[in-house]
Amino acid sequence: MWNRLLIRKIIAHSVLIASCALILIPFAMVVLASFRKGNFPPSTLWLSPEQWTLDHWKYVLGIPYREVLNAATGETKLVGPTVAPLRWFLNSLLVSAIASFGIILLSGTSAYAFARLKFRFRGQILTGLLVLQMFPQVLTLTAYYRILNYIGEHFPWLGINTFAGLILIYLSGISINIWMIKGYFDTISPAMEDSARIDGASRFQAFTRILLPMSAPIFGVVFILSFISMISEYPTASVVLQESVNRTLAVGAYSLLDEHEKLWGHFSALAVLSGVPITIMFLLCQRFIIGGLTSGGAKE
Amino acid sequence: MNDGAVHITDLVKTYTDDRGRPTFTAVKKINLAVENGEFMVLVGPSGCGKTTTLRMVAGLEKISSGTIAIGDRVVNDLEPKDRGIAMVFQNYALYPHMSIFNNMAFGLQLAKKKKDFIKETVTRTSKALGLDVMLERKPQALSGGQRQRVALGRAIVRNPQVFLFDEPLSNLDAKMRVQMRSEISRLHSQLGNTMIYVTHDQVEAMTMGDRICVMKDGLIMQVADPLTLYRQPENLFVAGFIGSPPMNLLKGKIERKGGGLVFTESAEQNAVTVPLKGLIEPLAAKHLDKAIVFGVRPEHLTEGSSENGSLVPIPSTVDIAEPMGSESLVYLKAGTGNLIARIHGETLFHMGQPLTVYVNTDKVVLFDPETEAVIR
Numbered sequence: 001m002w003n004r005l006l007i008r009k010i011i012a013h014s015v016l017i018a019s020c021a022l023i024l025i026p027f028a029m030v031v032l033a034s035f036r037k038g039n040f041p042p043s044t045l046w047l048s049p050e051q052w053t054l055d056h057w058k059y060v061l062g063i064p065y066r067e068v069l070n071a072a073t074g075e076t077k078l079v080g081p082t083v084a085p086l087r088w089f090l091n092s093l094l095v096s097a098i099a100s101f102g103i104i105l106l107s108g109t110s111a112y113a114f115a116r117l118k119f120r121f122r123g124q125i126l127t128g129l130l131v132l133q134m135f136p137q138v139l140t141l142t143a144y145y146r147i148l149n150y151i152g153e154h155f156p157w158l159g160i161n162t163f164a165g166l167i168l169i170y171l172s173g174i175s176i177n178i179w180m181i182k183g184y185f186d187t188i189s190p191a192m193e194d195s196a197r198i199d200g201a202s203r204f205q206a207f208t209r210i211l212l213p214m215s216a217p218i219f220g221v222v223f224i225l226s227f228i229s230m231i232s233e234y235p236t237a238s239v240v241l242q243e244s245v246n247r248t249l250a251v252g253a254y255s256l257l258d259e260h261e262k263l264w265g266h267f268s269a270l271a272v273l274s275g276v277p278i279t280i281m282f283l284l285c286q287r288f289i290i291g292g293l294t295s296g297g298a299k300e
Numbered sequence: 301m302n303d304g305a306v307h308i309t310d311l312v313k314t315y316t317d318d319r320g321r322p323t324f325t326a327v328k329k330i331n332l333a334v335e336n337g338e339f340m341v342l343v344g345p346s347g348c349g350k351t352t353t354l355r356m357v358a359g360l361e362k363i364s365s366g367t368i369a370i371g372d373r374v375v376n377d378l379e380p381k382d383r384g385i386a387m388v389f390q391n392y393a394l395y396p397h398m399s400i401f402n403n404m405a406f407g408l409q410l411a412k413k414k415k416d417f418i419k420e421t422v423t424r425t426s427k428a429l430g431l432d433v434m435l436e437r438k439p440q441a442l443s444g445g446q447r448q449r450v451a452l453g454r455a456i457v458r459n460p461q462v463f464l465f466d467e468p469l470s471n472l473d474a475k476m477r478v479q480m481r482s483e484i485s486r487l488h489s490q491l492g493n494t495m496i497y498v499t500h501d502q503v504e505a506m507t508m509g510d511r512i513c514v515m516k517d518g519l520i521m522q523v524a525d526p527l528t529l530y531r532q533p534e535n536l537f538v539a540g541f542i543g544s545p546p547m548n549l550l551k552g553k554i555e556r557k558g559g560g561l562v563f564t565e566s567a568e569q570n571a572v573t574v575p576l577k578g579l580i581e582p583l584a585a586k587h588l589d590k591a592i593v594f595g596v597r598p599e600h601l602t603e604g605s606s607e608n609g610s611l612v613p614i615p616s617t618v619d620i621a622e623p624m625g626s627e628s629l630v631y632l633k634a635g636t637g638n639l640i641a642r643i644h645g646e647t648l649f650h651m652g653q654p655l656t657v658y659v660n661t662d663k664v665v666l667f668d669p670e671t672e673a674v675i676r
Contacts, residue, residue: 118316118318119318120318120319120320121318122318123318189391189393191389191390191391191393192393192395194355194358194360194387194389194393195387195389195393195395195454196395196406197359197360197379197380197381198358198359198360198380198381198385198386198387198407199381199406199407199410199454199458200380200381200407200410200411201406201410205410210395213397214395214396214397216397
């Protein structure tokens with residue numbers, strides 16, 4: 001009996017450890033590569049003290065450092081304060097944050113309409129949204145390019161090579177969010193808003209002061225998911241943003257892996273850095289994503 | 301002072317689907333006058349249109365046709381907040397993210413009342429309801445009874461002319477329900493406001509209402525005070541709906557036998573026959589040889605002959621007896637059907653035991669089976 005329990009524990013723990021390793025080992029390899037001298041692709045879980053360097057991080061953070069050109073002669077070159085990586089980082093933050101807020105605004109209001117209002121073809125439009133979501137956004141990339149190009153001819157601030165244009169495209173992919181938020185609204189008793197209306201709230205006030213605060217958890221989830229997906233989004237950003245200085249983090253990081261010179265160390269440092277805003281955003285959103293926030297107001 | 305009177309005239313509610321096509325009519329041209337200060341209960345089975353009617357009075361549901369007037373104003377096109385009403389919902393509908401204080405103050409805040417006034421009003425009301433110690437808590441920290449009391453308080457601070465209740469007690473446990481029932485009744489006598497109260501529970505209707513409006517399938521079946529409703533139901537539906545256990549209703553016809561009038565149950569064999577004597581006789585004479593529904597309340601089937609009135613014996617056997625202590629509900633087999641009798645609790649009855657019950661024919665009500673209306 002005792003033995004069987006032990007065996008079961010061992011099996012369970014092996015499975016758990018293996019799955020943790022599957023996630024953690026590649027991550028550790030990237031972290032180590034960002035601290036290793038020279039530009040080697042992430043490959044080992046070992047870093048000897050003499051290989052240790054902060055050069056890649058200095059490059060990424062725009063701190064000047066001396067690069068060894070020839071180890072034998074000891075010839076070095078001063079690499080000036082680089083601007084590009086930090087710019088990419090800030091670009092990504094800006095685009096992701098604005099687009100995430102925009103997504104919440106758009107999908108929240110649309111979801112409200114689908115959940116609470118009556119209009120023609122409501123069911124059909126909802127189904128349509130779901131079907132549209134099944135096609136990857138990449139398929140429409142050339143169309144987006146043409147559209148942005150055309151818009152740019154008339155409104156240059158919204159065309160190709162602008163953040164506004166990229167955000168515009170990101171805002172178009174919200175159907176799954178509409179579904180998620182609508183699903184959440186459906187679980188909230190309409191009596192809440194009825195009650196608010198009797199208390200003198202307009203439809204808009206009932207939405208902003210009652211329904212929105214009650215739906216904070218789902219908005220937290222939608223925000224963090226959008227944020228993560230946009231920080232790491234590559235195809236659209238690479239097509240829309242073509243100048244080096246206004247690249248986003250993912251596009252910029254990939255540009256370090258040039259065909260002729262693959263700067264794996266720089267790339268690794270930048271990749272680790274891109275996890276920082278995601279982590280911070282996650283910690284901030286966690287506050288909203290607590291269950292049980294809506295319990296107790298109504299009894300079904 | 302006539303501000304709190306509610307006049308409902310030719311009210312119709314037809315629901316529509318997403319395309320605006322009519323799907324079904326929940327309220328079918330009803331007329332109802334609720335007097336100022338009256339406690340009016342709307343009661344009926346689910347789907348009878350009582351809640352829809354209440355929601356139209358509140359302004360939460362659009363009126364298809366007809367008018368609703370509160371006081372002297374027709375309120376058809378007024379926003380809920382401008383109608384001088386407050387509403388208490390079945391599921392309390394408290395705002396979970398707000399403290400109890402803010403829940404009660406929300407309406408006043410939206411109306412842009414002065415802070416001092418809001419604080420004073422909410423404090424006073426919460427004290428009266430015994431909620432003053434929990435003003436800072438969130439709804440989820442409260443018990444069901446407390447939550448419904450907060451919902452009451454939220455309605456009271458609005459100082460409405462008319463209180464609307466939508467099955468406010470059906471989510472509470474039995475004991476709490478009885479307590480809140482008397483609390484709402486007390487509130488009514490203290491405030492003196494008009495109250496319209498929707499419930500499917502006929503006990504709530506009987507115990508709380510000044511008058512009761514019984515509804516079925518979007519129509520009003522009868523409006524009367526509780527005792528009139530109980531003693532003089534105007535139709536078969538009210539007779540069957542009000543009272544627990546319900547009225548015994550036997551189908552049959554009136555015949556002349558041996559010089560007197562007799563009700564005979566329509567059955568192949570063992571039909572119950574009741575000689576109709578006393579007050580009921582002249583009524584029955586008018587419907588000689590016609591189909592009829594014979595109604596008698598369980599308490600008018602008695603064991604002994606101690607009662608006053610025209611008593612007629614019916615031989616029967618006990619099927620099931622439910623002794624309650626003070627009385628027993630005895631389900632009897634008589635003729636083909638079953639009868640329920642409410643008998644004093646002195647004796648214990650056993651299954652299969654023969655029992656002769658006496659019908660007090662003065663209390664019998666006769667209905668026309670076609671129109672379902674009472675025969676007077």
